[in-house]
Amino acid sequence: MSWTKFSRRFRALIRGEEAAKGRPLTFREFVQIANPRYRWAWHHELIASVFERLISGELRHPKSGKAIRRVFVFVPPRHGKPIWEEELVLMGDGTTKPLKEVRVGDEVVTAKGRPRKVLAVHVQGELPCIRMTTATGRKVTTEPTHAFLTPGGWKKAGELSPGECLTVLQGPTIGNDVTPAEAFRLAGYFVGDGACGKVSTTINAKITALDTIEREDIVRCAEALGFEIGKPDKDAITLKGGVRDWLRETGLSGKGSREKRVPEFVKQGTPELIGHFLGAYFACDGSINRRTGARRDCCVELYSVSGDLLADVQDLLARIGVQSTIREKVATRGTNFLPGARYVSYRLSITSRDDVARFAGRVPMFHSKKATLDEWALPRQTFDSLYRPDEIVSIEDAGMLLCRCLTVKEDETFTAAGFVVHNSELISRLASAYLVYRHPSKWVAIASYGAGLAQTLSRAARMNYRTAGGELSPDMRAVRQWATPEGGGLWCCGVGGEATGK
Template identity: 25%
Template sequence: QLSRAVETRPTREHRPQLSDLRECVPGETLVVLGDGRRMPIRELVGTAPEVLAVSPDGKIVTAKSEKIWLVGVRPVFLLCLASGRVIRATERHRFLAARGWETVSELSVGDRVAIARRLPEPAFPDSWPDLRVTLLGQLIGDGSYLKHQPLRFTTSSEENSRIVAEAVREEFGGDVKRYAGRGSWHQLLISGNGNRSHPEKLNGWLRELGIFGQRSYEKRVPEAVFRLSNRQIALLLRHLWATDGTIAPRGNGRGSHSVFYSTNSPRLASDVAALLLRLGITARISSVKKGNYRPNFLVGVSGANDQRRFLEAVGAAGPRAPQAERLRALLVGGRPNTNVGRSAHFKFVPSRALLAEYAEILRDEELYARATSDLFWDRIVAIEPDSEEEVFDLTVPGPASWLADGIVSHNSGALEQDADLIIFLYRPERYKEQSEIPPDQQNLAEVIVGKQRNGPTDTVRLTFIPQYASFENRVESDRQPY
């Protein structure tokens, strides 16, 4: 098993070790759990949760993880995908590519890797009052819940304003006052939420969800939302879209229909894309930056199939409802295009229906599995060194895989865990100049038994004879004469 990890080690110590074989990811990598949540891997250390994995036939399944632990500091690379998703990992980490499992060092720009086409609903989802779900969607979009400031909701929509005021009063017994702004814009001031020492009602609920105090560019969807049913996730998305979402049918047959959500929070954009996956909708994340302002992130739903699915599963509320009805009428009988909205990063991608037809004609089981899998093949648009930081391992027996925020990742640490015997060969001359090597280590070769399931581990020192490329028993120079 070739590992070049020793060459990238920040110190001058190049002796190989078991950790060089581990496939690692940084601590903020989101592990998709069986209950729907996405948790940073660093927060799962020492636990063994159920995670989402991928079966050999490409289906998303639930599997029990075995171990999650901190490995140490390693160089990390950044992979950027055409869908706007990004993943960071060490060069030894493997992802499911079109040719099979490949390490970061083996992948190239233009290769395709697998991401989940859908995420399953939890077997036992949580349930909230619908008004709370509605209110949270509206507040994440147009609400302000900063520390040391009153709770506010700013909008130009009478429908959105009415539903927020109703939800605050009925669910939390809060007081709502309206203040006029420019034109149709107005602000709702929400009071009666306790104080800093004793937060109550809506204030207390937002703190409980872990989102109180977030600025607009820090906003995210609370982890608790991911434990809800698909119906309530669709409800939250419907009211989130009613704030900063867009549904824009094309005019006069020109251009493409637009369905997207806009935010200056990268985490919120990622969360919205993940929620859409719960409904079987694959979104694309793009960003636009103007001047010195923070970048704006767009979560786009493109292509007739996904846009129809969006209208059926998510629907529209408030000011987005009329546009949704118009788009629905235009999409009737429309011809799906699997390349719509994928940008120049994507080349032609045949539809799943076409693949299934070819699989049936050719009686090709592998092709049929591709056509009916739960996976989408995303193109790599960039691979670049990123940083050196703490990285973590996760092992999942059985499927030997897990979802890193929807991207299919291999069972980290599998080689070290599964092998019965691991032997390393180390020659100092491979990494040092001849003048740097002490006389007693000239032509030294170490055979390091790093793991032996049924026996001891040790290091055996041999002499390497370069002109014959052979190894002989070593006579240590410090051995004393009789």
């Protein structure tokens, strides 16, 4: 069935419902039909009541008693849908940025796993926030009315409870392959067991390695990148010949085990190249443990004194479709290295049979551990999915925090702290469509600071209008100006655009 035929039939059903009720659809009823996932908030109720009274002629001036025909509605930009501005957003190149550093024109990864441009950034000041923690150890801080994708659809953060699930995006189609795989593996070795801290006037460039297969691969990577091998050492491999400049470029120079993070170029790689980094890092800091009892598969674990580093690794694992969990470990009586002192470390675990199998199949590894992993890992039982549920385990008050939100082209979504969230939706996308729907012989205008945003709003309004059964004129359907068979419609423009005479 064509869209035109469907629209006519749907419009007939709506008109039948209006006839049964003896009145036209209210604004809220229109919204529920045009955009069922739209989350209604208190200010929408207020605006809806103003629109209803305006259209019916009941909105009158308090002194003159005359009907009011022009109304300006001022609402704080993107009111009701902000996120803490320090939350990390996945960018189109694979890197992450705090929300406060995202600019108009940047590309962010959307719920469809693809990059799309940011059309607008909306600073909203200090707002009361909540912090949600999930079973995998992820945390996200948001204003309660921001919408998150859940297995049950879009829900406001404030409506969620422990036991419900947020959605983690996995395997987005981003990344480039301009950097060789050897650079990814060498970075993994340095992050895991590399010594690259300051020594007098220079920096170290040594990797501890006892496994023969691993040592051979470190040499292979170094030579592929044009570096040289220093004096022989049975416990470590020293590199020279430009490697220190490379360490400075990657951001690893001068960093100790608590300061190291995943280099930016690694985040920009394809899933295949990211696998090379993860394999080298696992060769250094990873372990494989076989289960006992009825289950005969295994679990994979990584250890670090840096929770931030493991959070980076968790994000990389999601990029290759592997779900993992981070837990804090506290040794109150110290360790062999620090007896008697409180010692905090972190453990990242891959526990499900399918995730271990994905890890084994997607992470190249040059270490004797690889044979054990291949032997113990069992075949997969599920298919890949773009989304993975992550159960909320706690929700707590986070106080007053600076917040902001984005308008994203087409997909209208982005990720914050790894979770899929919805960007802001202006009431104009729905109100403008409703006004055309109720008054098809009248013209409605959408004006914005930029033509791009105005056209985005017009496109959304047109879709909402058609979804609710509205018909378009066959002669005028463009985003910049679309019309109804009754002679009305909607046009849009940005600052400096043509508005005179319309």
